[in-house]
Amino acid sequence: MNAEIxxxxxxxxxxxxxxxxxxxxxxxxxxxxxxxxxxxxxxDNAGRLAEGLQLALSRADMVITTGGLGPTYDDLTKETVAxxxxxxxxxxxxxxxxMEAMFKGRGRVFTKNNExxxxxxxxxxxxxxxxxxAPGLAVESQGKVxxxxxxxxxxxxxxxQKQVRPYLESxxxxxxxxxxxxxFDIGESTVEDMLHQSMxxxxxxxxxxxxxxxxxxxxVTASAADEAEAEALMQPVMEEICALFADHVxxxxxxxxxxxxxxxxxxxxKTIAVAESCxxxxxxxxxxxxxxxxxxxxCGAVTYSNESKQKMLGVSAQTLEQHGAVSPECALEMARGIxxxxxxxxxxxxxxxxxxxxxxxxKPVGLVYVAAVTESQEKVLELNLSRGYADQRKLIRNxxxxxxxxxxxxxxxxxx
Amino acid sequence: MNAEIxxxxxxxxxxxxxxxxxxxxxxxxxxxxxxxxxxxxxxDNAGRLAEGLQLALSRADMVITTGGLGPTYDDLTKETVAxxxxxxxxxxxxxxxxMEAMFKGRGRVFTKNNExxxxxxxxxxxxxxxxxxAPGLAVESQGKVxxxxxxxxxxxxxxxQKQVRPYLESxxxxxxxxxxxxxFDIGESTVEDMLHQSMxxxxxxxxxxxxxxxxxxxxVTASAADEAEAEALMQPVMEEICALFADHVxxxxxxxxxxxxxxxxxxxxKTIAVAESCxxxxxxxxxxxxxxxxxxxxCGAVTYSNESKQKMLGVSAQTLEQHGAVSPECALEMARGIxxxxxxxxxxxxxxxxxxxxxxxxKPVGLVYVAAVTESQEKVLELNLSRGYADQRKLIRNxxxxxxxxxxxxxxxxxx
Numbered sequence: 001m002n003a004e005i006x007x008x009x010x011x012x013x014x015x016x017x018x019x020x021x022x023x024x025x026x027x028x029x030x031x032x033x034x035x036x037x038x039x040x041x042x043x044d045n046a047g048r049l050a051e052g053l054q055l056a057l058s059r060a061d062m063v064i065t066t067g068g069l070g071p072t073y074d075d076l077t078k079e080t081v082a083x084x085x086x087x088x089x090x091x092x093x094x095x096x097x098x099m100e101a102m103f104k105g106r107g108r109v110f111t112k113n114n115e116x117x118x119x120x121x122x123x124x125x126x127x128x129x130x131x132x133x134a135p136g137l138a139v140e141s142q143g144k145v146x147x148x149x150x151x152x153x154x155x156x157x158x159x160x161q162k163q164v165r166p167y168l169e170s171x172x173x174x175x176x177x178x179x180x181x182x183x184f185d186i187g188e189s190t191v192e193d194m195l196h197q198s199m200x201x202x203x204x205x206x207x208x209x210x211x212x213x214x215x216x217x218x219x220v221t222a223s224a225a226d227e228a229e230a231e232a233l234m235q236p237v238m239e240e241i242c243a244l245f246a247d248h249v250x251x252x253x254x255x256x257x258x259x260x261x262x263x264x265x266x267x268x269x270k271t272i273a274v275a276e277s278c279x280x281x282x283x284x285x286x287x288x289x290x291x292x293x294x295x296x297x298x299c300g301a302v303t304y305s306n307e308s309k310q311k312m313l314g315v316s317a318q319t320l321e322q323h324g325a326v327s328p329e330c331a332l333e334m335a336r337g338i339x340x341x342x343x344x345x346x347x348x349x350x351x352x353x354x355x356x357x358x359x360x361x362x363k364p365v366g367l368v369y370v371a372a373v374t375e376s377q378e379k380v381l382e383l384n385l386s387r388g389y390a391d392q393r394k395l396i397r398n399x400x401x402x403x404x405x406x407x408x409x410x411x412x413x414x415x416x
Numbered sequence: 417m418n419a420e421i422x423x424x425x426x427x428x429x430x431x432x433x434x435x436x437x438x439x440x441x442x443x444x445x446x447x448x449x450x451x452x453x454x455x456x457x458x459x460d461n462a463g464r465l466a467e468g469l470q471l472a473l474s475r476a477d478m479v480i481t482t483g484g485l486g487p488t489y490d491d492l493t494k495e496t497v498a499x500x501x502x503x504x505x506x507x508x509x510x511x512x513x514x515m516e517a518m519f520k521g522r523g524r525v526f527t528k529n530n531e532x533x534x535x536x537x538x539x540x541x542x543x544x545x546x547x548x549x550a551p552g553l554a555v556e557s558q559g560k561v562x563x564x565x566x567x568x569x570x571x572x573x574x575x576x577q578k579q580v581r582p583y584l585e586s587x588x589x590x591x592x593x594x595x596x597x598x599x600f601d602i603g604e605s606t607v608e609d610m611l612h613q614s615m616x617x618x619x620x621x622x623x624x625x626x627x628x629x630x631x632x633x634x635x636v637t638a639s640a641a642d643e644a645e646a647e648a649l650m651q652p653v654m655e656e657i658c659a660l661f662a663d664h665v666x667x668x669x670x671x672x673x674x675x676x677x678x679x680x681x682x683x684x685x686k687t688i689a690v691a692e693s694c695x696x697x698x699x700x701x702x703x704x705x706x707x708x709x710x711x712x713x714x715c716g717a718v719t720y721s722n723e724s725k726q727k728m729l730g731v732s733a734q735t736l737e738q739h740g741a742v743s744p745e746c747a748l749e750m751a752r753g754i755x756x757x758x759x760x761x762x763x764x765x766x767x768x769x770x771x772x773x774x775x776x777x778x779k780p781v782g783l784v785y786v787a788a789v790t791e792s793q794e795k796v797l798e799l800n801l802s803r804g805y806a807d808q809r810k811l812i813r814n815x816x817x818x819x820x821x822x823x824x825x826x827x828x829x830x831x832x
Binding site for chain 1: 428429430431432433434435436438439440441442443444445446452453454455456457458459461464468471521522570626690692695696697698699700701703704705707708709710713714715716717718719720721723724727728757758759771772773809810813
């Protein structure tokens with residue numbers, strides 16, 4: 001079975017929005033084992049939409065569209081599909097009633113043009129929309145399937161997870177299940193090299209590496225008659241990989257380093273405070289982006305100037321004079337200082353040169369020290385994060401933040 | 417003249433990356449007045465790439481591709497275009513020498529497969545790559561133009577700005593120039609409503625509104641024989657719009673609020689320090705993301721707990737007891753506290769309920785207080801940022817950060 005993704009919307013063609021829907025659907029299809037060789041975008045234009053659909057249906061068994069299901073005259077995806085398959089449009093009363101109730105609940109007037117959203121090609125399978133007004137649908141005809149989803153990403157992804165994914169799985173006699181292992185501080189090429197034979201040997205489950213946002217993810221995917229069998233197939237492979245990369249695995253099926261860290265600290269009942277120089281609040285911002293972070297995150301200090309390092313963290317004038325602000329000594333004093341000041345279990349710090357200015361031959365752009373201290377442990381890390389790019393400031397700040405969060409996870413593992 | 421965008425890369429088809437290149441190019445083409453009716457994605461597969469190119473060239477005068485210019489065997493965009501137009505591949509010595517020098521400078525070995533990147537279809541116009549190894553190129557043949565750009569967004573956008581845009585302009589007898597006016601704290605529909613007649617009246621320059629990242633941008637675009645004429649056409653319209661939205665314009669042709677703020681503080685020679693509760697370091701992180709921020713940004717405090725608000729900022733126990741941490745009184749004390757502690761010219765603070773938990777009927781999720789103080793000014797703002805979405809924590813934190821930065825810009829305007 002192979003599929004194509006066809007996104008409909010003039011706003012995509014004008015570059016006013018980034019097409020995150022295509023990436024989301026592509027990833028979901030890949031996870032379901034459905035091949036996808038083309039993605040296309042057309043505007044809100046009946047002729048070009050029909051042409052795009054015809055072409056996609058000539059190449060694939062299934063086409064998934066996003067957009068063009070709304071109430072206005074230029075929303076015409078449903079109508080185009082109905083015409084293509086020679087199907088009449090019929091009112092779906094439950095959809096109409098749900099929409100009317102939704103408008104009433106929000107105190108909004110239900111204008112006539114909204115009714116359009118409750119008409120569907122005859123025989124369509126309807127996907128209710130929990131997040132907005134326009135339902136989605138699947139039309140099966142002439143041996144092909146066309147799945148039409150709304151354009152707003154929040155509506156589309158919720159509909160896919162809750163309804164389209166099960167619909168697609170129900171059409172197959174097998175289920176696909178995946179786990180993702182997250183590795184940090186190791187390059188994708190090293191991972192591929194170490195796993196090469198294993199990747200060739202394993203056909204089910206498969207192992208696929210992805211380099212993403214400064215880390216490497218390994219996705220293990222099994223195809224089986226049911227979920228239990230899929231899990232049983234994956235278990236030994238997961239164990240093998242986790243053992244092989246033991247020093248680098250920071251989580252399985254987690255969202256990212258900050259979620260892994262906040263989750264781990266919650267489990268352990270530990271608190272953290274952060275003193276940031278070169279990362280300038282990035283670590284604090286990432287940790288507090290997570291709902292419930294206040295249970296473990298006490299406070300942060302963004303000490304950009306030397307004076308603030310002394311005042312807020314108690315870094316000694318002597319250390320700053322003798323070793324400079326970018327030094328392991330300063331990083332340690334910052335971490336100790338924020339831990340003492342806040343009364344947290346863990347103190348974490350970063351100090352370095354993010355660039356583009358400020359570098360010297362002795363202390364070049366990209367030199368960063370990261371320190372983490374607890375009551376009984378102290379660790380400081382020297383990082384050389386420059387890759388020689390012209391605009392690597394964000395990259396250096398991102399990596400420094402990740403190394404800092406990973407250092408705390410390492411401390412937690414060692415303390416166990 | 418119309419164009420199509422064809423992005424090449426299996427990683428896009430698998431959903432491993434979001435296709436930001438297509439959105440960037442779409443926006444640039446629209447700004448140049450070049451129509452675009454289709455975007456497509458194909459994988460690293462010679463047959464489907466050739467098919468996709470043929471189809472695009474049958475529909476458009478120009479095709480812009482991204483990706484597939486690298487050194488490996490599956491990078492085949494150049495070769496496919498050469499074959500399609502019956503052109504031989506020739507070595508471009510300056511590109512080869514530049515690449516060899518780059519490898520040498522980084523202490524890396526120049527492996528043989530890299531040479532591939534210095535071969536081009538005969539007669540191609542070559543775009544040097546300042547950010548990476550693979551140059552881009554334009555091939556003009558049979559009345560059509562194919563422009564091939566590298567896949568990594570940093571390389572592609574830099575190449576487009578510096579070389580492809582001038583190349584496209586040189587092919588036209590007219591130039592297009594744009595200015596973008598940035599508005600904050602006003603809805604897109606209000607802007608459209610107020611500008612409706614003006615948008616209809618003006619054909620050159622055109623006025624187009626865009627809602628982006630919590631703000632509204634107005635792009636004014638003039639078509640003229642040369643740059644001076646375009647600027648002269650835009651000037652009265654720019655003045656009219658800036659006067660109409662005077663209270664909401666925070667910048668013209670700026671990148672975003674943080675760039676506008678850091679730039680303004682640099683001009684005024686003023687310094688700032690930030691005390692953040694609900695925004696948790698987001699403002700500090702955004703300001704310090706900008707190179708040179710250290711000239712104006714002294715320090716930040718992320719005071720999540722009440723204890724840290726007292727210790728780090730000197731907020732009084734009485735204020736916390738009587739009014740709570742989410743109150744105008746607390747916001748003001750936080751802003752005064754960080755200003756005094758840091759010796760900065762401006763103190764800025766945020767305190768509020770980002771959710772999803774922590775709300776009460778009196779102080780619901782989305783209630784945020786923002787305060788800014790200088791030697792002679794004090795301002796505090798009450799915001800109700802809830803939109804009733806399930807997952808609005810990030811939205812509330814983003815808006816609160818933007819309102820806070822905008823408040824400082826307002827203070828600066830008032831102090832003039």
